[in-house]
Amino acid sequence: MTDLVVRPLVAGEESLFDSMPDPLPQLRQVGYADGLAGGGYRPEHTWIALLAGRVVGRAAWVLPPGAVGAPWLERFDLDAEPEVGAALLRAAHRALGGPQIYYAALPAHWRRRPEVLAVAEAPMAAARLAGLVERGERLRCSWTGTPLPTPSGRYTFRPAADPAEINALVARIAEPDVLTGKEVARAVAGVDLATDPLTWLDRPAGNWRIAFDAGQPVGLVGTAGDACFPLIAYLGLLDDAVRGELLAEAVRVLAEGGAREVLADVDAHRVRVLAELERTGFRQLRSRVVFVPTAAVGVPDQAATG
Template identity: 70%
Template sequence: MTALTFRPLVAGEEDLFDSLPDPLPELRQASYADGLASGGFHPSRAWVALRDGAVVARAAWVLPPGAQGEPWLERFDAHDPEIGAALLRAAHEAFGLVPPYYAAAPAHWRRRPEIKDLLAVRLGAATRAGLVERGERLRLTWAGAPLPATSGRYRFRPATGDDEINALVARVGRPDVVTGAETALAVAGLDLATDPLPWLRTATWLVADEAGLVAAAGDHCYPLIGYLGLLDDAAREELIAEAVRVLAAGGAREVVADVDSYRVEVLAALERTGFRQIRSRVTLSRSEG
């Protein structure tokens, strides 16, 4: 069998990277060329496994311009877990570090055998290369569904300022929703669960007194619920709906929200408010061993 070659790309090899057909075209993923144009991808962080000049595995790590953290694996395809693992190990050695991997999959992927098998190859390769699965986050989107009527129980108002936002975040402890947490950590070194304000400073922060707060952000990649923290679980759906109303009034036709897959009560509330799952991201990071 012809030997495998593992190497990074050089400038002008966009077609080589894209020569491997995308097995999940239904996912919203930036192309390699678009990633280069935006500055997130770079040839030195895009690697291929070649056999007889043909790509049999590929991987691209992204790091947005000006980011303070380390890159993460965004695009990864391999038909064989051993080849995929060997590609990742070669790149890790060149990088001098083992970046995290956010493995994207369509919503409800475990119910689809062909997608489940594909993810098993990717996750198996990453595990062989020294990564450990840490959890799964789901992305949901609202796209114009009717919103539930308010009960009148809560009064929503703008936050009075940074001090009130930070004080409420400290009281919440574990927020229901933090959207774009991976990007905030890599780009700005911020944990959105404990320090969301610097990342979401331009968002509209709404407070329901003694019930919680929510950040409706309309000027990120997508209009989104950036943060949702509760002091009263009964206010969950109303805070979600109020954030969507604010964004829709500003012209948003779609609103996204990210939530950990095990937070079933939050998922149910989002779905009752008209959100639907569109994507999953399984998080893997370096083994402490």
């Protein structure tokens, strides 16, 4: 690697990032030029590796304007051996003040797709060589108009009365099923979406719906119809049995408001939640494998700090 050059971009040469062909064009993600225009991507947070003048590795850390957290690695592509990618990451980490969280975005069901595995293996190996450790996986799912299951009639639903009612239920829910955008909430505002969702979802209490069984609250869901995409931001249960019907109720409300697509993020290990999403008509869109700095291993919820 004697002719390897690793460096950040400088203003005016942003096109170098896109000179490397996209190895996963089927993956829906924000383009680099759009990220620059929005202020999340910056040349000084974008690094490239060149061999014989050709870009063989690229990495872009993102930090939205006004964010209180550290930048996280959002794009990392490699057309060379893992050692090249590790050299790129190590150099960037030194400039950034240390390793940062890396969200490796991949198409849905990537482990079953040899052509995707062939692309993913090198950057993941490079991340490990550079001192990052795999810790968890998040799945993004999408509903796009599939007929919703017929409700059983067992449960009733109504909008939340006020923030106090929402916060009281959130305090009783140990581990929400669905938290869409929790990484961004943490990085931009320092908010834990699981325990303090209203600080991030600054919208009317009526956007939240409560499920009741015989007059007792058994579930809570918060939607966002005016975000980048309509989404289920928060879904938490006091009784697992209501999961499917509360999901369907949330989608129904968003669809009645004009949504043609609804997004929901779930941790990959939550197999029962994922199965219920699929029964409700959601399909996996993408995976994000979370890599954290070695020093963060064992620290609670570090995977959500990026």
